[in-house]
Amino acid sequence: AEMSSQQEEQEFDFSYLFEDSQAAQNEPDRDAYNYTPNVSLPIGMGNPCLSTQYHTLQSSPVIPVSSCHQTGYSVQNDNHAVSSYYLPQALRPNGAPALESPRIEITAYSQYPEDEVEASGREDHIIKRGVNSIVTLTLPNVDGYRDPSCLSPASSISSRSCNSEASSYESGFYNYDNSPQNSPWQSPSVSPRGSSSLLSCPHAIGPAASPHHSPSNSPQIGAMAEEGWPAQPRGSRPNSPSCSGVGGGNSGGMGKRKYSFSGSSYQQTSCSPNQSPTPSSHGSPRVSVTDENWLTNTNQYTNLAIVAAINALTTDGMADMAEGIPIKTRKTMLDLSPSMSLKVEPGGEDLGPEGELRHEEYPSRLSLKKENYCGGFLDVPQHPYSWSKPKPYLSPSLPALDWQLPSCSGPYNLQIEVQPKSHHRAHYETEGSRGAVKALSGGHPVVQLYGYMESEPLTLQLFIGTADDRLLRPHAFYQVHRITGKTVSTASHEVMQSNTKILEIPLLPENNMRAIIDCAGILKLRNSDIELRKGETDIGRKNTRVRLVFRVHINQPNGRTVSLQVASNPIECVAQRSAQELPLVEKQSVESYPATGGKMMLLGGLNFLPESKVVFVEKAQDGHHLWETEAKVDKDSVKTNTLVVEIPPYRNQRISSPVQVNFYVCNGKRKRSQYQRFTYVPANVPIIKTEPTDEYDSLGSVGLSMHSKPYYGQPRLTSIMPVAEPDPCLVGGYPPCPPRHAAMPPSSPSSSPTLHDLSPVAYNKCLPNSPTHAAPPGTIAPPIQETPCCPSLPHPTSPDHNSSLAVLHSQGSPGSLGYHHSVYANSSSSSSPVSHPSTPGGPAETPFFQAYSPSQAEASGSSAQAAGSPPSLLAEDATPPSMDITIKQEPQELDQMYLDDAIKPYLNEANNPAIHDCL
DNA sequence: TTCCTGGAATTAGAG
DNA sequence: CACTCTAATTCCAGG
Numbered sequence: 001a002e003m004s005s006q007q008e009e010q011e012f013d014f015s016y017l018f019e020d021s022q023a024a025q026n027e028p029d030r031d032a033y034n035y036t037p038n039v040s041l042p043i044g045m046g047n048p049c050l051s052t053q054y055h056t057l058q059s060s061p062v063i064p065v066s067s068c069h070q071t072g073y074s075v076q077n078d079n080h081a082v083s084s085y086y087l088p089q090a091l092r093p094n095g096a097p098a099l100e101s102p103r104i105e106i107t108a109y110s111q112y113p114e115d116e117v118e119a120s121g122r123e124d125h126i127i128k129r130g131v132n133s134i135v136t137l138t139l140p141n142v143d144g145y146r147d148p149s150c151l152s153p154a155s156s157i158s159s160r161s162c163n164s165e166a167s168s169y170e171s172g173f174y175n176y177d178n179s180p181q182n183s184p185w186q187s188p189s190v191s192p193r194g195s196s197s198l199l200s201c202p203h204a205i206g207p208a209a210s211p212h213h214s215p216s217n218s219p220q221i222g223a224m225a226e227e228g229w230p231a232q233p234r235g236s237r238p239n240s241p242s243c244s245g246v247g248g249g250n251s252g253g254m255g256k257r258k259y260s261f262s263g264s265s266y267q268q269t270s271c272s273p274n275q276s277p278t279p280s281s282h283g284s285p286r287v288s289v290t291d292e293n294w295l296t297n298t299n300q301y302t303n304l305a306i307v308a309a310i311n312a313l314t315t316d317g318m319a320d321m322a323e324g325i326p327i328k329t330r331k332t333m334l335d336l337s338p339s340m341s342l343k344v345e346p347g348g349e350d351l352g353p354e355g356e357l358r359h360e361e362y363p364s365r366l367s368l369k370k371e372n373y374c375g376g377f378l379d380v381p382q383h384p385y386s387w388s389k390p391k392p393y394l395s396p397s398l399p400a401l402d403w404q405l406p407s408c409s410g411p412y413n414l415q416i417e418v419q420p421k422s423h424h425r426a427h428y429e430t431e432g433s434r435g436a437v438k439a440l441s442g443g444h445p446v447v448q449l450y451g452y453m454e455s456e457p458l459t460l461q462l463f464i465g466t467a468d469d470r471l472l473r474p475h476a477f478y479q480v481h482r483i484t485g486k487t488v489s490t491a492s493h494e495v496m497q498s499n500t501k502i503l504e505i506p507l508l509p510e511n512n513m514r515a516i517i518d519c520a521g522i523l524k525l526r527n528s529d530i531e532l533r534k535g536e537t538d539i540g541r542k543n544t545r546v547r548l549v550f551r552v553h554i555n556q557p558n559g560r561t562v563s564l565q566v567a568s569n570p571i572e573c574v575a576q577r578s579a580q581e582l583p584l585v586e587k588q589s590v591e592s593y594p595a596t597g598g599k600m601m602l603l604g605g606l607n608f609l610p611e612s613k614v615v616f617v618e619k620a621q622d623g624h625h626l627w628e629t630e631a632k633v634d635k636d637s638v639k640t641n642t643l644v645v646e647i648p649p650y651r652n653q654r655i656s657s658p659v660q661v662n663f664y665v666c667n668g669k670r671k672r673s674q675y676q677r678f679t680y681v682p683a684n685v686p687i688i689k690t691e692p693t694d695e696y697d698s699l700g701s702v703g704l705s706m707h708s709k710p711y712y713g714q715p716r717l718t719s720i721m722p723v724a725e726p727d728p729c730l731v732g733g734y735p736p737c738p739p740r741h742a743a744m745p746p747s748s749p750s751s752s753p754t755l756h757d758l759s760p761v762a763y764n765k766c767l768p769n770s771p772t773h774a775a776p777p778g779t780i781a782p783p784i785q786e787t788p789c790c791p792s793l794p795h796p797t798s799p800d801h802n803s804s805l806a807v808l809h810s811q812g813s814p815g816s817l818g819y820h821h822s823v824y825a826n827s828s829s830s831s832s833p834v835s836h837p838s839t840p841g842g843p844a845e846t847p848f849f850q851a852y853s854p855s856q857a858e859a860s861g862s863s864a865q866a867a868g869s870p871p872s873l874l875a876e877d878a879t880p881p882s883m884d885i886t887i888k889q890e891p892q893e894l895d896q897m898y899l900d901d902a903i904k905p906y907l908n909e910a911n912n913p914a915i916h917d918c919l
Numbered sequence: 920t921t922c923c924t925g926g927a928a929t930t931a932g933a934g
Numbered sequence: 935c936a937c938t939c940t941a942a943t944t945c946c947a948g949g
Contacts, residue, residue, distance in 0.1 A: 425924085430944055435923050485922060527942070528931090541932075541941065574941080 398553055401500050402473035405565035411451035414552055414564040418446035422584050426478060426524035426573040436483040436521050444518035447550050452513050458552050460515050462503040464522060465549035467570035474500035476530050477540045481521035492519040522573055544574045583607045583665040583673040592679035597649035608643040609667050610635045616648055618661040627651045650680040
């Protein structure tokens with residue numbers, strides 16, 4: 001019975017998992033691998049941007065302009081359209097004809113039935129597909145492929161930032177595997193389910209997985225990609241902790257390490273295996289496998305090679321892809337699970353013969369340890385709920401994890417009723433679990449979906465996302481960890497998507513679609529492991545803030561899927577106390593105020609000290625500090641959890657449009673809170689945002705109502721929304737749509753607009769890191785999907801929104817960030833800027849800004865605009881600031897900027913006394 | 920026995 | 935290149 005249930009589950013999982021995110025993100029690459037029928041893939045796709053675009057494109061047909069549209073939701077993807085659309089762009093992306101020399105041409109023509117595809121599973125996929133489709137690969141060197149490193153260089157990818165991109169695109173990797181659906185061919189209508197198997201793989205081992213699972217195939221790919229990772233150096237560590245970490249959580253045993261990351265990979269791997277119904281040959285024993293599995297996989301090998309080739313070809317983006325294995329590597333550790341065949345190939349990653357097999361293998365694995373990462377999958381939790389219940393998502397593809405999604409759409413509103421505590425000690429793979437994330441109250445976070453009246457249960461997805469200034473995306477250094485045990489009341493089960501572990505939790509009508517998240521812990525992956533991954537640009541050091549990201553995919557009668565996402569407040573995951581000593585701003589009573597300043601603002605948070613300083617900072621897009629000033633703190637009223645500060649006057653009293661700045665609390669050298677957003681509005685302009693006077697969160701002492709962390713991109717539109725309500729919509733933190741005009745990433749030169757869009761990422765790192773990038777964009781930015789409704793509307797009300805079930809992903813503004821807006825097809829308003837609160841310039845904009853962190857703006861040169869930094873801002877810059885402005889031109893690297901936002905201030909600020917103090 | 924913790928010892932890196 | 939300090943990881947031990 002379990003099997004069946006599992007299978008069901010698997011399917012279930014797979015379907016959406018794979019399809020969605022990956023599909024969306026996955027780019028062409030994926031397709032290529034998958035050989036999605038219709039699409040001819042330019043290898044160039046490797047470029048993340050491309051990939052992104054690709055997806056986007058698919059859906060986007062509707063929206064010509066936005067290159068980025070992602071089809072995501074709309075079933076109907078226009079494959080064709082896409083393909084056509086896609087190709088061109090793909091080629092363009094970097095502008096580089098890319099790849100010329102080495103190129104891989106894949107022509108997928110036929111639309112294979114998913115099944116067929118699946119059948120092809122594994123490497124075969126490729127091959128088979130290849131058969132069907134024409135694949136031409138010109139690879140520089142075989143070695144190249146294998147050697148991820150080789151690839152990597154080429155691809156240099158920015159990882160994470162890119163990641164998001166990467167991720168998407170990575171996921172793509174995986175994805176395609178995973179989501180067969182993604183493949184264009186699938187009509188949206190088609191129930192992806194089968195395909196979906198990838199994720200589920202583990203479970204599915206069996207029959208369930210069967211055929212459909214084309215995905216599996218694809219998944220494999222994904223797996224491979226992932227595997228690739230594992231293969232990577234992680235080796236440094238003994239084992240792939242990841243597996244353990246991921247999987248069971250139990251494994252924690254110290255001595256053994258598994259690769260954490262691998263974990264992810266492993267997951268995939270593991271997953272794939274399972275999923276792939278086909279038992280592939282792999283069947284290898286790797287049981288636990290997790291990481292290893294993939295490592296070993298031959299498939300990977302193959303895939304990797306391909307990937308590598310692609311990467312090489314592609315500009316950078318690809319890098320993320322599978323190859324990811326850094327040569328530097330460490331040895332891969334294998335878990336050695338007995339079953340596992342761990343071959344460590346010289347290449348590192350490489351894959352063992354088994355490579356692809358994994359999928360298949362997995363079944364066997366299932367038997368293996370649960371804990372293994374795989375196990376997680378496999379063994380369906382004994383939870384009362386049977387996953388099987390969930391229906392497979394029909395939606396062809398789910399949005400990539402790095403896509404920005406709204407928290408509300410039409411009648412639906414996904415909300416975090418109880419936020420997690422601001423601190424959580426994540427555990428290493430070498431440790432045992434450190435328990436589930438808790439709520440401040442001592443309980444656990446609670447998430448609820450409002451507006452869902454159907455009787456069918458849904459699946460709530462949870463993954464660990466970033467909490468930096470950039471767009472929300474899966475956190476490279478943390479993975480959600482499934483907690484099991486008698487203390488856990490919520491059933492859950494984990495799946496891998498891309499390199500991200502996702503915890504799936506049932507949302508049951510009988511529980512009012514409310515879930516208590518007591519089953520989610522956080523696993524910390526070794527920085528060194530992650531940083532070695534190809535394509536990974538993010539730095540782990542001091543990159544310890546995360547958010548719980550919840551997603552739910554609601555299938556609509558029309559065949560479309562509404563995907564909602566909401567992210568929690570940031571959680572500081574620094575081990576032990578160090579983190580806890582840092583000041584943390586959780587709430588602020590005022591989010592915007594006239595440039596004149598002078599108003600008292602109440603900050604709520606932790607670790608405030610009498611000597612705490614509050615510094616307002618304005619950064620240029622490039623990250624340079626344009627203005628810094630220390631605000632006056634009412635030291636007499638300082639409490640550990642509250643602090644009253646006087647809003648300083650803005651440097652320019654004559655701003656014509658809102659200007660977003662940031663401020664942070666500094667307790668001394670290296671003890672600085674994260675940036676908080678604050679918006680100065682023209683003095684003569686009525687403040688659009690009303691301060692919530694309500695009781696909402698008011699700290700009381702000051703009598704100021706606090707806004708909770710606007711910073712993280714969960715802007716709330718106070719003006720529109722009732723203060724009391726948490727802005728569900730906003731919460732999602734989907735960024736406002738940046739105007740398309742938004743500047744492109746500097747580096748991306750000729751890139752087609754689409755590219756730009758795609759490259760929202762533009763994140764600093766991406767640029768710097770990937771030398772290869774022709775375009776900084778190399779990092780493909782995940783598109784942000786906007787729901788028309790969410791932003792401003794009090795969710796439920798607008799019918800329009802409702803109508804707009806189908807989400808069209810339009811690419812977001814080309815803004816440097818490359819936001820993609822997802823538009824609900826139906827929603828008329830969706831696309832209209834008006835509907836978006838975030839439109840720059842508007843008072844409402846703040847939300848946008850909030851969505852974007854200043855740093856983001858910084859990150860991409862262009863980003864500033866994109867960031868929504870209002871034109872005014874720019875203008876202002878141009879104009880001599882009335883106020884004292886300290887402009888520091890620091891050629892900071894974007895990378896650093898992102899990474900070390902915390903640090904930078906110090907660096908940058910030499911001039912500011914306040915800063916100095918902090919320093 | 921496993922899961923959680925809390926805390927401390929080590930190791931790694933940045934400056 | 936040595937040294938200092940902080941962050942990251944790994945270990946231990948106890949509940």
